[in-house]
Amino acid sequence: MASDKHLTLTQIAEQQAATEQQLRLMVQVALQQAAEAGAEQSEIWCYNTVGNSIEVRQGELETLEFNQDSHFGINVYFGQRKGTVSINDLTEAAVHKGVQAACEIASFTEPDPYSGLADKMLMATEFKDLQLDHPNDLTIPHMVESARQCEAKALTDSRIKQSEGASSYSHRSVSLYANSHGFIGTNHTTRFSLSNSVIAETDNGMIRDGYYTIGRDVADLLPPETVGEQAASRVLNKLVQGKVPSGNHPVIFSAELARGLWSHMLSALKGAALYQRASFLLDKKEQLILPEFVQIEEDPFIVKGFGSGNYDSDGVATRKRDIVVDGVLKDYFLSSYSARRLGLQTTGNAGGIHNVLVKPMDLSLQEMMKQLGSGLLLTEVMGQGVNTVTGNYSRGASGYWFENGEIKHFAQELTIAGNLEQMLKNIVAISNDVDLRSSILTGSVAIEGMMVAS
Structure with missing residues (x-):
């Protein structure tokens, strides 16, 4: 060849x-x-x-x-x-x-x-x-x-x-x-x-x-x-380095990292996790799992989308649908097999999710940092410390410490910790810097407070 x-x-x-x-x-x-x-x-x-x-x-x-x-x-x-x-x-x-x-x-x-x-x-x-x-x-x-x-x-x-x-x-x-x-x-x-x-x-x-x-x-x-x-x-931008005070601080997941945060939530909403009762979002349908300003939808029909498709790997027709409305969970991600296990109808998600859109606020990342005052803008997380059964979250991290809305320095060798269920409820803003390089379309996500150790 x-x-x-x-x-x-x-x-x-x-x-x-x-x-x-x-x-x-x-x-x-x-x-x-x-x-x-x-x-x-x-x-x-x-x-x-x-x-x-x-x-x-x-x-x-x-x-x-x-x-x-x-x-x-x-x-x-x-x-x-x-x-x-x-x-x-x-x-x-x-x-x-x-x-x-x-x-x-x-x-x-x-x-x-x-x-x-x-x-x-x-x-x-x-x-x-x-x-x-x-x-x-x-x-x-x-x-x-x-x-x-x-x-x-x-x-x-x-x-x-x-x-x-x-x-x-x-x-x-x-x-x-x-x-x-x-x-x-x-x-x-x-x-x-x-x-x-x-x-x-x-x-x-x-x-x-x-x-x-x-x-x-x-x-x-x-x-x-x-x-x-x-x-x-x-x-x-990483050349100016410094320390981060250990404690409970506002944390922003940059747009690149925010799609990883949302993917943990989406994994907990998939059929296998639900019928195996291995999800921190078990039995949460029609309940408030996010702040009321959060809207999330799945759209398989985005032109040139990385998650676009007319049918799933079962041949089932895909459809545009709401996942979260005003913070309330409206639907899961089910194949025909997992739907039968749960006594529900397939959602056309055999083979995985399609394009998931997290609606941003009319707010830039800079404006978000100004509103928060001081905190940590995450640019990298590492390690396997995410448990989608219990929601426990603990990972190594690095990012920028900001004060009065302005970046002061880059910091490495940090640990951030929390619980996914509470982290989702503590989201206070989603900025409009949407990263389009994925099937999860989101801007940066600000969480009111997480434990940060340096």
Whole structure:
């Protein structure tokens, strides 16, 4: 495949058209084979992802990779018995053996009364153009040049000692889901990114930071020089360092970190956590879990969105819906399986959440800091000290100490602690600096007070 390393995504898309036709034929044959073997229901999901990634370090091309990943998954149901097989060899012989193996596995599994396909009436029938596919003629030399420009811009300040590398990524995926209801859906998606990480030196040693831009369409990426400027600015801002007084202080999760905070809440609202009774938000539906000013919705239909899709991995049609209204929890994130376990209806979230939008206030980050007066603006958290069963939260952290709304210095080796249930209720503001580089769209989040130790 050495010659394929220089394929553009336009050329890759042309090749994937043939791959898609091959996958469609394999899917139809596999479903038929499962039915002939006696399976009452069956479903198949498969994908093919192809692309290029490069890394430039100190102006020189260090890594050039051509990536190709394929997968074919098979579920068969004999009554309440389920057999599952996953294969990476996309040949007719391998798929044939995979279906045989799935059927054999099903004969050994215990009956599960909640297994089976989602109801046929819930299958997606409308397929909106969400503009997720933007193959283009971006070449390897162009990717390399963009990375070089990005890195060169970041290294213009003499206080930055070295680059950890600038990386560029361009991939295209074709995915199919089909089942014995007669449903078949196809997705075509592209993803591009450009990133840079740099290192500066302080009296306390080296310190690093970076920045990245990402999008479905390469035209939506920030210019390479802007990414380099942002990487440099972020690390240079850390050069003035100091201490943070231990105690209970207002804490702001920057927009990048806030999506992690919300992801803990969303994990506690997923079906598996609920039916396993392993969630700090168990039985909280229609209860106040956030301040009344907080509004959260899920929207699978955002154009070019990272979580956009017309159907979930069960083939169920997705829909725009409220998750939190005036601080009150309105809905969960359920697959057809978890919904049956809970005696509820699927929410179209097999395979995960779609785009989650946390409505910001008409308030900038600077205005938020002024309102809080003094506190800690978090830029990094680390460690695994998050328990979504009890809600206990304790993590290493670093960030900026601010007083009278103005940043004073950067601080490292901190510990922040609290409980997620109380932290959510203690949110006092959500600023309008929404980070669009994720399927969780949020601005910075201010919490009234958390324990901070230095």
